[in-house]
Amino acid sequence: MSDVSSQGRQLALQLAAQTLEEGLFIDTLTRRVRFPTESQNPDASSHLHRYLIEEIQPTLEALGFDCEIYPNPIESCPPLLIAKRIEDDALPTLLTYGHGDVTNGQAELWQAGTHPWTLSQIGEQIFGRGTADNKGQHTINLMALASVLEARQGKLGYNIKVLFEMSEEIGSKGLEHFCREHKDALQADVFLASDGPRLNAHTPTIFLGSRGVCQFRLRCETGNGDRHSGNWGGVITNPAIRLQHALASLTTADGRVTATCLRAPLPNGVAAEMMRELTIGGSASDPVLNDQWGEVQLSDGERLFGCNTLEVIALGAGDINKPIGVIPNVAEAVCHLRIVPGTDWQNLVANLTAFLEEQGLGDVKVLYDGGYNATRLDPAHPWVGFVKTSMETSLGQTVTVLPNLGGTIPNHCFADVLALPTVWMPHSYPSCKQHAPDEHLLESIVKQGLLSAAGVFWDLGEHWPS
Incomplete structure (x- = not known):
């Protein structure tokens, strides 16, 4: 990397970190959390539409995207949005994704001083429904992208498309059908998005699919x-x-x-070796593991991710x-x-x-x-090494690779329907209490997420994984 490129990369990371340090990240997430986008609530339909129209579309248009909101293929289900930022048809294209819907607020069950629709911070915990799943995560990525665009003076050096849905918490209803129907519009070379948790609060992580x-x-x-x-x-x-x-x-x-x-089949090969080395749990907020539960002959990592x-x-x-x-x-x-x-x-x-x-x-x-369906990208795929190396360069810390998430996200829509290599870069952790009262983000993970995402978005403009 040339000195000029290195300086530009450092500027992009600095700008991304400043969004947290100077309050822009918190202000933006505060506004987004106020939308009670409960996809499980039939009375929340207007909020689901408004989140795309009033919050996501203006943000993306300000970054140079052309946006279109589509009806869901399943009648009465929430809409979807496709945004495109095409610099040159000859350039490679990244597809990313986010969801703006959340689970029910359960306001009466939150601890004193917190509320699902009002952002609050206690120590390094940033509370609010959707902070971890998924408003906080896609806010991190969009702010990192904006920082890279500023550092690159408005040119990424590649194309980027964004897909937003508003029904992930009710099974991504209509998403698979939508991806088949709009396969040409969503055509890309690689897929990168953020959802789910990293391995633990202290370990930057990528995963390549999901159970x-x-x-x-x-x-x-x-x-x-x-x-x-x-x-x-x-x-x-x-x-x-x-x-x-x-x-x-x-x-x-x-x-x-x-x-x-x-x-x-129980785990074997490279994926099993990767899972075997993982340390699961152990933090103060984590549940107590039972080493006599399930496939006891396997390691904790194999039991959680591999069977x-x-x-x-x-x-x-x-x-x-x-x-x-x-x-x-x-x-x-x-x-x-x-x-x-x-x-x-x-x-x-x-x-x-x-x-x-x-x-x-x-x-x-x-x-x-x-x-x-279950999905898992080959750990030897060049896209995996590219994202891992980029994140390690940004953080100065080893990044753990999970062959797949233990939970489930609609990765089959991208891996199977769109036939893309998929890597997920999560900005949350297992004890974030997503779907439960007191859902929260950790400020330390937000900062690492901003740096990681900015680094990847910058590096894609320098060289493309092949």
Whole structure:
């Protein structure tokens, strides 16, 4: 890198850091958090539209983008935005992404002095709904991009496209269809975006895809209605007991998936080696790990990122708060199967139905709610090394590479539908309390994120990964 280029890069990083130091980042995020963009709330439709029209579109237009807002392919679902900044059709193109919707605010559950729609800071924690997921993260990237444009005097040296959606928290409804429908408009060479957490608060991280997820329900309904447990107990079916046995047939008591149809090959090769070296948890705000849970022969990293897990996320029969002496008519469980590549997820309902019938539990029905496929870019891809090296140059610190995120994001839309190499550069951490009361960003991670993103956006103008 020439001295002139090195000085320009340093200027870009300095300008990005100043957005935090001088208050612009906080002011901007304060404004964005005020939008109660709850995609799970049917009454929030106007806020979802306004966030794109009043907040994101003007920001991008000020950076030289041409913007267009599109209706969602699924009727009544929130709109999407495509922004393009084309310097020359002959130049390579970066595609990036963000989502402006958030989960429900749960205002009554936040700690004193904080509120989901009012940004506040206590120590280095920056509180507000969407600070971590995803308003804070895309604000970091857009401010870093603006800093690079200023340092480069308005010319990046490549093209950039931005895709925004407003329904990620309800399963990115319509996104896959939209990407297929607008594949030409979204055509690019590489994909880089920010969502999800880094490995921990102190470790800059990139990940190359995500575990997929299948959400399904197990439901047992007798048709008897609720019946007195004394008058009818012993001669009619109790669906709660049937459901318990169905769940128990899928895993061991210590969380290992036993149903063959829900399993996938355990991690191996380069990805397994990378996962094996990872340290999981250990911070004061992290949960206590159970080394006897799941695939106990694997390391913590392999258990979290490299194999299928089945989680019961909701379970119900009767009213647990006001129980009455009846045998319930219905029992139901909502489950998340987190999946890695190699899972036969598209035949989940048929395979799981057949399995339950083999166990004599055919009266427990499988209802599929939806999901995403698992994705993982080859760690040897040049795009991985490019982003890692750029971030390490900016931060002076080793960057950890995760083959995939343990959670699930709609990466299949970019990796499979658009056929792009994908790298994610997260600006949050596992205990940020996203989706829960007291969601927050860490100021230290914001600063590293601004430097990392500015460095990558600068370096793409110097040389393109190939």
